[in-house]
Amino acid sequence: MKAIRRFTVRPVLPEPLRPLSDLARNLRWSWHTETRDLFRAVDPAAGSAECDPVRLLGAVSAGRLAELAGDEQFLRRLAEASADLRTYLDGPRWYQDQLAGGAELPAAVAYFSPEFGVTAALPQYSGGLGILAGDHLKAASDLGVPLVAVGLLYRHGYFRQSLSRDGWQQEHYPVLDPNELPLGLLREADGSPSRVVLALPGGRSLHAHIWHARVGRVPLLMLDSAVEENAPGEREVTDRLYGGGSEHRLLQEMLLGIGGVRAVRTYCRLTGHPAPEVFHTNEGHAGFLGLERIRELGGTGLDFDAAVEAVRAGTVFTTHTPVPAGIDRFDRELVARHLGDDGELPGVDVEHILRLGDETYPGGEPELFNMAVMGLRLAQRANGVSTLHGQVGREMFAGLWPGFDAAEVPITSVTNGVHAPTWVAPEILRMHGPCDGAPGRTAPADSIPDRELWDLRRTLRARLVTEVRERLHASWRDRGAQAAELGWIDGVLDPDVLTIGFARRVPSYKRLTLMLRDRDRLGKLLLHPTRPVQIVVAGKAHPADDGGKRLVRELVRFSDDARVRHRIVFLPDYGMAMAQNLYPGCDVWLNNPLRPLEACGTSGMKAALNGCLNLSVLDGWWDEWYEPDFGWAIPTADGLAVDEDRRDDLEAGALYELIEDRIAPRFYDRDGEGLPGRWIEMVRRTLRDLGPKVLAERMVAEYVERLYAPAARAHRATDRGAARRLAGWKARVRSAWPGVAVDHVEASAADGAGGSAELGATLVLRVRIALGALEPDDVEVQAVAGRVDAADGISDAQVFPLKPAGGQDLEGRWLYEGPLTLDRTGPYGYTVRVLPTHPLLATGAELGLVALPAESAGDGAGVFLR
Incomplete structure (x- = not known):
């Protein structure tokens, strides 16, 4: 029987345990090992489960809480963790040191993204864009950057993936209750929930509550349309990440951009947080934030063109896609209906708005409104996410700057980075040394003895083997298998065998099944009598992408073959929790996209920080930082006059050859003590020389120095008078x-x-x-x-x-x-x-x-x- 109403009963913590609530509500625990260990001690029986302190405290018994309240050792650990969090939140950091040194930096930055991957306990991400956004927030917190982040709260998140008996992807959308997540509802002084309201055509309104999470020092605001004041259709606006049709997506992006600016203003009013001087648009989904800021300035007497100049000065736009198909584009009439006089921006000439998103360049479609084009036109500073992607972006958008070579298109690049404390195994952090809070710095790896480093790699590999078996068993039960059929799973993978990982989203250009081009040759690699290879594969296809689902099924069916299933596995439901054991446990990280369609590819960075070597096409970040000490480059046939099948055959052949002739022999080439000296040296150099480059702290510091600081200076210089003069000057120059x-x-x-x-x-x-x-x-x-x-x-x-x-x-x-x-x-x-x-x-x-x-x-x- 089903309940007619659902609500959350919160535990009442004994007074000595009250600090547990503060620790649980600040997501710093997601990258702070000591705090996670403390929560696991609350209920050791749940210690092997994914760490989610809010759910844990909601499920622990009153008797266990009373027992902990009298446990002096636990209370000492709790006091130390609580004091450490206060020191972290209140102490000066790199950003404050820069200000003290006279750097001109923004008082605050607003960072907008459609998804955020902060922790598996807050499943509001689908892939690399969201994980990157989460790492951006964590690194900003570690560096002390005064960031306010804005996103949407999706009541069904993305989707949970399982497999049918024949290997077809199945999607499930569990309902998320915000009261069971590490979130709080933003409230007015009188206790009522704060809200933003958008006007919709036909006299309708879209209401949204503002939930907030604490990501260390950084507040993350998340807008939620599942409120009683909304009609049923409007309640569903924030139902699923990247779900629904064109109008549904438009409403999501209006709420993110327009509603997000209003949420920031509300948060700053209620908390006293400094008003942002810089607005960072992470991909085009949030581009409507510029229109809301133009509307705000219209109330101060600025006309549209002058307001555009004022908005552009303080805006940064980051593009993440290397292909036009990855950009959101809407029918112009749909945009006009929702943003015109009968919609959200009355008084703003809708033709001015539509011109911002016009594809006015060769090959553009005049009836479409392009969100990335609007983002570029409303941002004075723009960037791609690797050096190669910056070049690709300049070529892709060159039509917006006619008369200039692609190299001079004003799109720079800041190569992505990853947050080491989130992705590096605790044992590696303790041995190698974590980032010390300054950008791009790690402790040297030269002092780690070969035996110690190799034994640790085996420990991490063995941990992955255990997890793979547990997940594979659960997957087969979901597929309908009986326990009596699954004894073979106890022999899946081997902690002493060379382990290759491949995990990512499954669009066609990432080529999940390139490894299957020659199945006999792959089988020989997997089953080699003295140099075997084992492969762990994971990834989700978009629910609407049947082509991607066919690729998943093809890989699953191969891995189901009894001859090889102990050497190659597909794990469904790839996400942060799986990834945090997958990266450390692999010896080689495989990436074989079509070059140059990988914007960055940060999974390989996470693997590298754990001493995993990369085996990748020279695309994204690997094109920029590849050295033979860090792994191997897969030769490509891009640019050659070959058809797709021939190209894939050539590149798959190069992949097999690298594994057969160079990678496996080096891994299994042991000295008298059983150590692969040359392999260990590559691991050491990856940790020492590549590690500092791929850190998110380095990335965020680059954003601060190269984009945020210049944008703040431009914002301050472009006051209302300067904006009017600049707009007038541009009009005069264009005319003349x-x-x-x-x-x-x-x-x-x-x-x-x-x-x-x-x-x-x-x-x-x-x-x-x-x-x-x-x-x-x-x-x-x-x-x-x-x-x-x-x-x-x-x-x-x-x-x-x-x-x-x-x-x-x-x-x-x-x-x-x-x-x-x-x-x-x-x-x-x-x-x-x-x-x-x-x-x-x-x-x-x-x-x-x-x-x-x-x-x-x-x-x-x-x-x-x-």
Whole structure:
């Protein structure tokens, strides 16, 4: 029989145990080993379960609580943990040290993301984007960055995955009760729940409560539409992560962006938290936050264009997708209906809004509203999440900056990092030394003896074997098997066999089944008599992705084969709890996406921090930091004129060859003491040299120094008056730009003649420019020079500013000149261009305006150096 109403009965903790409540409600326990151990001591019988202190305290008996209240040893541990948390929360950190040193940093940063992977006890994530966001918050907390995070509270989370008997993915959506999660409801001074309200077409309203979690020092605000004031349809807006149709997703993103800004304002009003000067949009899902801030500024008398400039100055946009298909795009009419006079932003011209998301570039679709395009137009600073992804992003969005080479598109990169205390096995942390709170620092690994390091690797591998068997047994029971059928599971995997891990989402480009291209060859690798390999695989396909589900079934069916099932396993329901044992227990981490479609790929970073070696295509972060000391690079056939099947055959063959000829022999090559010396040295170098690079503390410090601090300075400089002036200047420049032209270019060389010159020679360029209605202060004139290809395209370009050399001539032209030093040999060329310039522009490409010479203009446009 079912209950007609559900509610949570909270335990009443004895007075000596009251600090347990504070420890449970701050998610720092999710990365603080000593606090987790304390909670496991509350109920040792539940010690092997996933740590969830809130649920644990809700289930422990009154008798056990009374027993603990009289346990002096436990109370001492509790007092130490409570004091340690207070010290952590109140003590100065790296950010405060930077401020004390005179750094100009923002008073606060608002960080918006559609998902957050902080802990398995708060299942509000689907994959890498959410895990990255969770690690960002934890690292910001460790560094003392004054961050306020904003997301949605999904009552069904993402989904739990199981398998049918034939290996087909099954989805389950358990209901999450916020009262059973490590959350609190934000309340007004009178005790009533705080809320945000959005206006919907037809006179409807969308109400949301604001739940908040404490992620160390960082508050995480989560909006929840499951409130009584909403009609049934509106209550379901925050039902599932990435669920529903187009209108459902639009409402989610309106609530995240528009409602999220209102939630931040409410939180700051109630708590006294500093108002954010910088708003960070983690992917386009939260892009509507810019529209809400424009609406706010409209109430201060700024028109739309001036408000856009004020908003852009303090906004950072991070793109995570390397493919256009990964971007949210909505029908323009749907957006207009929800944001027009009958919707959420009355008084704001909806045509202005729609232009922000227009795909006004070759190949764009005029009827669609692109959330990433809006995010870029409303952010003065943007970045990808690895060096290679920054390059891919510049090429993907180059159409927004016509006239500029992709290399000059104003999208930089900050390579992702991972939060070591969350992902590194406690034994590794104790041996290797945790990050000390400064970005990019770990203790040296050189002092760890080979035997100690190798024994620890085996211990972690054995722990993974135990967990795999437990999870595999549970999975087969879910698939309908009887206990009597499952004795074989006790022989699955071996703690002394080379173990390869592969776990991630299952879109087609990640190629879950590349390892199956030659099943006979894979079987020989798994069953080799002296150098066997075992593989642990996990991953979820999106519920709507039948292609991904077919890949899962293909892998599962292979791993079900009685001949190999003790050497390869698929574990359903991949998530944070599984990952935290999977990364430390593997010897090699496999990643074989289609290059360059992996934006970053942080799972390999987590593995590396545990001494696991990477075996990966040169994509994402691995393209940037690969060294032979850290693992192996899988050769790729990208860029070759081969079809997909041939490409996959080639790359799978390269993968098998690496395992057969290099990886397995090195793992099993033992000295007289039974130690694989060369393998251990690779592990040591991975911990010592790669570890500091992949830390989230390094990543967040880069965001602070390269993006947040400049954005804060720009925000302060772009007050209402400056925003009006900047908007007016941009309008004037755009209007006058058709009159800007490069009329004539001439060059005189210090030596050399004809079409050649010697290295070190200097060309003196003289250029005549037509500026029309503009003045010299409105523009910058540049020479752009570098090596040229057969079509005269300039690569590896250098920019040389040219200076005014007098006033206007009789024809109204302006003369500019400057030196161009020839510092490279080979085919060399240059061109001249004119860009707008203004003190409040972050880059000359910002407006997307450039004037270039006609192809026939000038003399000596190319030089061959000898």
